[in-house]
Each structure stands twice: as structure tokens, then as C-alpha cells.
Amino acid sequence: MTQPAQTDPEVEGTKAALPDAAATTRKGSETIYFALRNPKVVGALIVVLGFLALGIFAPFFIDHRPTAYVGPPVQPPGGEWPLGTTLFGQDIFAQFVAGLRSTYLVGVLGGAVAAAIGMTVGFVAGYRGGWIDELLNMLTNIVLVIPGFVVLIVINAYLGTRSVPMQALYIGIFSWPWVARAVRSQTLTLRNRDFVDLAKLSGSSTGSIIRREVAPNMYSYLFMTFVLLFGGAILMAASLDFIGLGPTDAMSLGLMMNQAAQNSALHLGMWWWFVPPGLGITTIVGALYIMNVGLDEVFNPKLRET
Amino acid sequence: MATYLIRKLLIYALTFVVAVSINWAIPRMMPGDPVTRLIARANLSHPEAVEPMRNYYEAVFGLDLPLWQQYFNYWGALFRGEMGISVWLFPSEVSEVIWNAVPFTLALMLPAILLSWLVGNKVGALAARSKWLDNTVLPIGYLLTATPYMWIAILLAWFLGIVMGWFPVAGGYDFGLIPMWSWEFVVNLATHWFLPFLSLFLVALGGWAIGMRNVIIYELEADYANYLEALGAPRRLVRRYAYRNALLPQITGLALQLGTVLGGALVTEVVFAYPGLGYLILNAINNQDLFLLQGALLFVVVGVLIANFIIDLLYIVVDPRTRTGLQGGTS
Numbered sequence: 283m284t285q286p287a288q289t290d291p292e293v294e295g296t297k298a299a300l301p302d303a304a305a306t307t308r309k310g311s312e313t314i315y316f317a318l319r320n321p322k323v324v325g326a327l328i329v330v331l332g333f334l335a336l337g338i339f340a341p342f343f344i345d346h347r348p349t350a351y352v353g354p355p356v357q358p359p360g361g362e363w364p365l366g367t368t369l370f371g372q373d374i375f376a377q378f379v380a381g382l383r384s385t386y387l388v389g390v391l392g393g394a395v396a397a398a399i400g401m402t403v404g405f406v407a408g409y410r411g412g413w414i415d416e417l418l419n420m421l422t423n424i425v426l427v428i429p430g431f432v433v434l435i436v437i438n439a440y441l442g443t444r445s446v447p448m449q450a451l452y453i454g455i456f457s458w459p460w461v462a463r464a465v466r467s468q469t470l471t472l473r474n475r476d477f478v479d480l481a482k483l484s485g486s487s488t489g490s491i492i493r494r495e496v497a498p499n500m501y502s503y504l505f506m507t508f509v510l511l512f513g514g515a516i517l518m519a520a521s522l523d524f525i526g527l528g529p530t531d532a533m534s535l536g537l538m539m540n541q542a543a544q545n546s547a548l549h550l551g552m553w554w555w556f557v558p559p560g561l562g563i564t565t566i567v568g569a570l571y572i573m574n575v576g577l578d579e580v581f582n583p584k585l586r587e588t
Numbered sequence: 589m590a591t592y593l594i595r596k597l598l599i600y601a602l603t604f605v606v607a608v609s610i611n612w613a614i615p616r617m618m619p620g621d622p623v624t625r626l627i628a629r630a631n632l633s634h635p636e637a638v639e640p641m642r643n644y645y646e647a648v649f650g651l652d653l654p655l656w657q658q659y660f661n662y663w664g665a666l667f668r669g670e671m672g673i674s675v676w677l678f679p680s681e682v683s684e685v686i687w688n689a690v691p692f693t694l695a696l697m698l699p700a701i702l703l704s705w706l707v708g709n710k711v712g713a714l715a716a717r718s719k720w721l722d723n724t725v726l727p728i729g730y731l732l733t734a735t736p737y738m739w740i741a742i743l744l745a746w747f748l749g750i751v752m753g754w755f756p757v758a759g760g761y762d763f764g765l766i767p768m769w770s771w772e773f774v775v776n777l778a779t780h781w782f783l784p785f786l787s788l789f790l791v792a793l794g795g796w797a798i799g800m801r802n803v804i805i806y807e808l809e810a811d812y813a814n815y816l817e818a819l820g821a822p823r824r825l826v827r828r829y830a831y832r833n834a835l836l837p838q839i840t841g842l843a844l845q846l847g848t849v850l851g852g853a854l855v856t857e858v859v860f861a862y863p864g865l866g867y868l869i870l871n872a873i874n875n876q877d878l879f880l881l882q883g884a885l886l887f888v889v890v891g892v893l894i895a896n897f898i899i900d901l902l903y904i905v906v907d908p909r910t911r912t913g914l915q916g917g918t919s
């Protein structure tokens with residue numbers, strides 16, 4: 283659901299080196315070498331991993347629940363409360379780090395579900411062709427045109443209890459179509475290569491040809507796709523949480539913004555209540571997008587010189 | 589061209605059927621039934637009144653019929669333009685409530701989508717040309733696309749609305765005014781419109797600029813561009829061809845992004861309490877107004893389908909391949 287045209291699918295996969303074991307490991311270490319020399323990738327990784335570490339470890343050093351009323355209300359950031367307190371005296375820093383956890387969880391799960399569906403549909407449609415392709419294409423087009431976010435609103439609204447994994451699952455179910463399209467068009471270009479024909483002649487099954495011959499040539503592209511889906515899922519979850527359809531049993535960054543807006547933090551000038559959660563999301567998702575640009579330069583030597 | 593159109597129309601028809609079916613099925617599949625909710629809301633003091641009331645409601649909503657019959661009844665009512673009565677705004681008709689909200693959402697979305705697309709493409713094309721512009725456009729663009737819609741809306745409302753006091757931060761117009769075509773009312777309407785519009789415009793802008801920049805750079809490396817340059821064609825001409833070619837994927841992108849921008853518009857309306865469809869949907873959820881929610885969802889789906897169809901028609905005008913029947917790439 284994010285930038286479908288951000289990386290060009292045609293550029294990748296044209297190298298199409300024969301994937302034998304030695305070559306792949308050499309290529310792997312080479313990729314890591316170039317990735318670690320790319321300032322965009324390194325910088326973005328530091329940001330993403332830094333926030334992840336904060337989300338994982340910081341809650342262990344906080345001895346109260348993020349929703350507990352622990353301090354004096356309306357405290358600006360500083361001293362005892364690093365990010366201040368809410369209108370009700372809740373610790374905003376505790377909420378922020380707990381929110382980071384759900385943000386990453388929703389991103390990874392939602393991205394994984396969308397990637398799994400999109401790649402399966404794309405591979406099968408592109409490789410098998412014929413009426414299966416037609417059918418899957420139609421399915422892709424249908425899901426593409428349905429405004430997923432609105433359906434998500436309706437589904438979420440009717441759910442009794444809402445949890446982060448369920449939310450991620452639903453987000454994943456509605457954000458795969460552009461992946462399927464891109465993977466399909468890539469598979470089409472790979473389908474008639476010699477090494478695929480060779481595998482076909484040697485009697486490999488469709489599944490193993492896709493897994494062993496076609497997919498390895500697209501690993502870089504698939505990885506970048508996942509990075510984009512990860513960011514997209516985070517943004518969508520934040521929007522759902524903000525309109526009050528977030529998890530009922532957890533804290534999230536979107537929920538923090540929802541509570542801030544609901545309790546007129548804007549009119550009270552309590553900027554420390556609504557700035558950190560939005561800034562957190564923007565920084566993480568922005569870092570993911572920039573990592574994508576960097577990875578593009580790593581995987582695509584043509585872009586590397588500049 | 590005919591096959592292209594027929595193909596597209598078939599997909600739209602199928603999408604419509606699927607959307608209506610989802611719309612019909614979701615409330616019936618989810619735990620908790622609306623009748624029980626309604627009865628709970630009625631706060632009956634006599635327990636024996638529950639049973640007749642349940643029967644009454646089930647008959648009213650047609651929930652006592654077999655499922656397949658309910659499904660076809662739903663379609664029938666739909667074609668008669670009946671969407672039921674709103675629970676939240678009882679006794680208004682759902683269709684009437686929705687029609688009152690639609691102009692606000694359209695006034696927000698149409699300019700935001702079109703302007704951000706036009707400006708974003710221009711900026712992106714310029715960025716592909718100059719190094720320093722590229723170095724500023726790219727980071728700002730990524731930052732903007734990574735920003736959640738509601739956050740930028742909240743920041744704008746807080747800074748331009750409350751701190752600077754330049755714009756009102758809630759509603760479609762001042763509550764003291766009566767809607768009419770007077771100068772005062774239109775100005776008031778415009779000041780309420782500006783901030784939600786600006787936040788939508790800004791978030792969408794970044795994506796278009798980046799997309800255009802990437803496609804243009806790719807086009808400038810293409811064979812035809814190299815060939816033209818080798819022939820000694822002026823750089824301006826090469827860039828103009830590249831721009832024309834780059835617009836095609838951007839139009840496809842426009843169709844793809846419609847749903848996303850729509851989601852953004854709904855969330856933005858919630859921030860500004862702007863009386864459009866998004867605000868309506870939120871109120872429908874909060875008041876468990878099933879019919880209003882279904883109606884709004886259906887309306888949004890139909891809107892997106894129509895918009896997509898218009899983009900498809902536009903594609904025929906812009907891309908000659910669709911006219912000659914040669915299906916280009918993956919459509």
C-alpha cells in the first residue's frame with residue numbers, strides 16, 4: 283500500500299547468475315560488505331535497531347504499567363519523567379516504549395502476512411500462467427480496488443476484543459496486491475531462462491523450481507518489498523489505533539495520539555503528549571524507506587557509483 | 589481498446605459484488621448480534637418484554653429469514669436505493685446522512701489528490717535534474733511519506749491553529765452560522781477547509797515527488813533517451829520525452845494510491861472533526877450504527893471504483909498501446 287513504484291522491478295534480476303552454493307555465499311558476504319559501507323543503510327539500521335532495543339529493554343527498567351497513574355498530572359518533560367506525564371498523571375515515556383513494542387510487532391507480523399500472500403500469488407501467477415494467472419490476477423485486481431483501510435475499519439469495529447496480532451493479520455490480508463503484481467512481473471521475466479528450463483527438464487516440481495531457481499534471483503527485491511510492507515503496516519496500524527480501533531489490551535503509539543487528541547492535549551498545549559508518538563512512527567518508517575533506497579544502491583551496482 | 593475496457597469493467601463489476609458481499613457478511617459473521625445490542629440499549633424494565641421486542645426487531649431487519657434470502661433482500665434494497673434508517677441520527681435515512689457528508693470529503697480529497705500529484709510530479713522531475721534540489725527533495729519526501737496522516741494534521745492544528753491562531757481547528761464551519769451562499773459563510777468554510785486539506789496535500793506530495801524522481805532517472809537511462817542524445821537532440825527535448833513516459837507509471841500509481849489517500853482523508857477528518865464521511869464512519873462506530881456504517885462503506889467503495897474507472901479512461905488517452913489493443917506490460 284505504500285510506494286509501489288519506488289524500486290523498479292525490471293532492474294533487478296537481470297544479472298541472473300546461476301545460483302550454485304558457492305556463488306550465493308560469496309554474493310551474500312559481498313552484499314553485506316557493500317551494505318555496511320552504504321551510509322543510508324547503516325544510518326537507517328542504527329535508527330531502526332536503536333528504537334527496537336529501546337522498545338525491548340526499556341520496559342524492564344520501568345516498574346509500573348504504561349496505563350498506571352503514577353505521577354502528578356501535566357508534567358512537561360524532564361527530571362523524573364523523561365517525556366512528561368499525561369493529563370491523568372501517566373508516565374508518557376513508559377507508554378512510548380510499550381508503544382514501540384506493538385509498533386514493531388504489528389510491522390513484522392503485518393509485513394510477513396502480506397509478503398507471504400503477495401509472493402505466493404505473484405510466483406504462482408507468473409510461473410504457471412494460463413487460467414491460473416488470469417484468476418489470480420483478477421483476485422489481485424479486486425483486492426487492489428477495494429479500499430482496504432475502510433474494510434479494516436469495519437472489521438475492527440465489529441471485533442469484540444482487539445489484539446495487536448489480530449490487527450496485524452487483517453492489515454496483512456489487505457496490503458499484498460501490489461507485491462503480487464511486482465513479483466508476478468519479475469517471475470515472468472525469469473520464467474523462460476535457461477536454468478529454469480533445465481530444472482523443468484530434470485523433472486523438478488513447480489514448488490521447488492519457484493523456491494530453488496526463481497526466488498533466489500529475487501531475494502534482494504523480496505527483502506526490499508518486506509521492508510516497505512513493514513513500514514506500511516506500521517502506518518496503517520497507527521491510523522486504526524488513532525480512530526479508536528486499536529488493541530484493547532496493549533499500548534500503542536497510535537493509541538497515545540488518540541488519547542492525546544481525545545483529551546484536548548492540543549488546547550492545553552501539552553505537546554509532549556502527541557509529539558513523541560508521531561515522531562517515533564515517522565522516524566522508524568522514514569528510516570525504513572531510506573534503508574530501502576540504500577539497499578537499492580547495494581543490490582544494483584549501476585546506482586552505486588553516485 | 590474494447591477488450592481493455594471490457595476487462596476493466598468486468599473487474600469493477602466483480603469488485604462491486606465482492607465489496608457488497610463483504611459489507612453484508614461482516615456484521616453477520618462477527619460475534620454479538622445487533623438485535624441483542626438494540627435490546628440492551630432499550631433498557632427494558634420488564635424481562636418478559638425482551639422476547640416480543642426481539643421478534644419485532646428481527647422482523648424489521650429481516651433477520652428472521654434464511655441467510656440466502658437475507659442476502660438477496662440486501663441486494664434488492666440496494667438497487668431501490670434503500671440503505672435503512674440511521675440509528676445514531678434517528679430517524680434520518682442513511683442515504684440522506686451520507687449525501688450530506690459526501691461534499692465535504694470530496695472537497696477535501698479531490699484538490700489534495702490532484703494538486704499533490706501535479707506539484708509532486710513537477711518537483712520530482714526538477715529534482716532529477718539538479719543535484720542540490722535532489723538532496724533536499726529526497727529526504728523531505730521520505731519524511732513526508734513516512735508521516736502518519738493524523739500526526740501531521742495534529743501538528744498543523746496545534747501550531748497554525750492554536751499557537752498562531754490563524755485557522756479554526758474543528759468543524760466544517762462555525763456553529764453559529766447557517767449554511768448558505770453568503771460571502772461570510774464561504775470564507776468561513778474555506779478557513780475550516782484549509783488545514784485538513786494542507787495535511788493531506790503534504791503527506792501525499794512526498795510520495796509523488798520521490799516516485800517521479802525515480803522513474804525519470806530510470807527513463808533518462810533508457811535506450812531512446814541515449815539515442816536521442818547521440819543524435820544531438822537538445823537536452824530539453826529528451827527530458828520532455830522522459831517526462832511524458834514517466835507520467836504513465838505515475839497515473840497507475842494514482843489509481844493504486846486512491847485507497848490510501850482515502851484512508852488518510854478519513855483519519856484527517858477525525859482530527860479536525862470535519863463533517864465528512866470519515867467523521868461519519870467514526871460516529872457510526874461509536875454509536876454502533878450498523879446501517880450507517882454499511883452505507884458509508886458501500887459509498888466509499890463505489891466512489892473508489894468510479895475514480896479508478898476515470899483513471900482507466902485517462903490511461904486510454906495517454907497511452908496509445910491501450911488504444912491499439914496491444915496490452916502493454918502488466919495491466
